[in-house]
Amino acid sequence: QKEVEQDPGPLSVPEGAIVSLNCTYSNSAFQYFMWYRQYSRKGPELLMYTYSSGNKEDGRFTAQVDKSSKYISLFIRDSQPSDSATYLCAMSLGSYIPTFGRGTSLIVHP
Amino acid sequence: GAVVSQHPSWVICKSGTSVKIECRSLDFQATTMFWYRQFPKQSLMLMATSNEGSKATYEQGVEKDKFLINHASLTLSTLTVTSAHPEDSSFYICSARAGGRADTQYFGPGTRLTVL
Numbered sequence: 001q002k003e004v005e006q007d008p009g010p011l012s013v014p015e016g017a018i019v020s021l022n023c024t025y026s027n028s029a030f031q032y033f034m035w036y037r038q039y040s041r042k043g044p045e046l047l048m049y050t051y052s053s054g055n056k057e058d059g060r061f062t063a064q065v066d067k068s069s070k071y072i073s074l075f076i077r078d079s080q081p082s083d084s085a086t087y088l089c090a091m092s093l094g095s096y097i098p099t100f101g102r103g104t105s106l107i108v109h110p
Numbered sequence: 111g112a113v114v115s116q117h118p119s120w121v122i123c124k125s126g127t128s129v130k131i132e133c134r135s136l137d138f139q140a141t142t143m144f145w146y147r148q149f150p151k152q153s154l155m156l157m158a159t160s161n162e163g164s165k166a167t168y169e170q171g172v173e174k175d176k177f178l179i180n181h182a183s184l185t186l187s188t189l190t191v192t193s194a195h196p197e198d199s200s201f202y203i204c205s206a207r208a209g210g211r212a213d214t215q216y217f218g219p220g221t222r223l224t225v226l
Contacts, residue, residue, distance in 0.1 A: 008151055032212050043114070043203050043217035044154070088153065092212040097144065102153035 003027055006089055006101030015110050019076040023089035023101045026070065030091040033065050034098060035074045038086045047087075048074060079108045112138050114206050116218035123194055124226055131189045131221045133204030139184035140206035144215070145177070148201045160187050194225040 006023045013019055021035075032051055036044035048063040050056045050072075056063045062075040072091070076083055086105050090098035113136040123129050133143060142161050146154040158174075160166040160181035168174045176198075178190040187206075191198055202221045208214040 006153075034213060036217075041201070041220065041222065043116075043205075043219045045217065046213060046215075049213040090212070094211075096212070097156060097159065098212045098215070100153045102151075105151070 003099050004089065004091060004101040007104055008102055010105040010107055012107040012109065013079055015079060015081060015108055017079050017108070019074075019079050019083070019106060019108075021074040021076075021087050021089075021104050021106070023072050023091075024070055025072070025091055025099075027091075027093075027099075028067070028070060029093055030099075031094060032092045032098070033063070033072050034090040034092075035061075035063055036088045036090060036100075038088060038103065040085075044088055076106075079106075081108050081110055084108050112206075112208055112214075112216040114204065114216045114218040116204055116221050118221060119219060120222040120224075122224045122226065125195050126193055128190055128192045129194055129223060131191075131202055131204070131223075133187045133189070133206070133218055135185045135206040135208075135216070138206075138208045140187075140208060141184065142207040143181055143187040144205040144207070145179060145187075145189050146203045146205065148203060148220075154203065157189075191223065194223070196225045199223055199225045 035048040038044040053067045060077045064073040086103040088103040089101040092098040145157045158166045158168045166179035181187040204218045
């Protein structure tokens, strides 16, 4: 079993839809949870960063962490074609190097 | 914000040649830099971690004599793929850490290497 599991998709949604992206993990010691967005042939950019359980909102993006279920989510409201990218979840133990999921490819069509 | 650059953005080389990729943190000092490799539709695979002025720490299965990493200053790290072969073709991404937390790790735009 991989430490971080993430469905690669692709996930195709119409413009304006609410998108839900998810990851599960096996190491209960993870404390920091991140979501990165990666456009084709570009490096990842940090979207959201959360510590421990709970929700965090930033504009159209909401990150949710459920440590009891070892499950994290990223919600995108009012999705736009420009949101089409690969979304990678990542998690770490304190200042340790993050462990990445394989990424979910999201396609938002007009 | 924190910017990490990579050069070149893409390179094509012949089998047997060596290729050097540069990674620079443009507006911050990075005591730690990371090199990743990414295959199509796959996640980032950490190759090595380098700290300024010391030898890089390679992940298991990564040949240190094949992938030479030099972290000469707080803003520059280089990855040299020696005697490149077609199986080394991949997307190489560097990352630089500005502080102690994982969310202070910033990624470069990547370098696509194609070995003919």
